[in-house]
Amino acid sequence: MCHTRELAYQIKNEFARFTKYMPEVKTAAFIGGTKLQEDYDIIANKDTFPNVVVATPGRMNFLTREKKIRLNNIKVFVLDECDKMLDQIGMTPTPYCSLTSWLSRYYRHAPRRPRYLPSYANPKASHDV
DSSP states (O other): OOSSHHHHHHHHHHHHHHTTTOTTOOEEEEOTTSOHHHHHHHHHOTTTOOSEEEEOHHHHHHHHHTTSSOOTTOSEEEETTHHHHHHHTTOOOOTTSOHHHHHHHHTTTSOSSOEEEEOOSSTTHHHHO
16 A cells, blocks of 8 residues: 555556566556546456555545455555555554554454555654554
């Protein structure tokens, strides 16, 4: 998950480049400002259903609330530039609320023990989160 559309497309394109010779690995970007029907079509089609999902927080939250994407099979949950992303959506964790507990509440359907891999735009922010 990442905080901007541009970053989501950049990540998706890099995955496409890395998996060029692995046709069984499919990647999709789900971002706000695009037609929901296109996202639904990608998710519903067995040939285009992604193994790797890149999304912005709002669209991912919407797709999980609408039960279009299930989070119970996630093995790794990557938060790219999570300090900027969490600031942007106004859900910055507090000292009383860890990143893992925040994610579990924000994405109630997420697995109980996923591997969270946050990256930080500001190295100092990693101490705050």
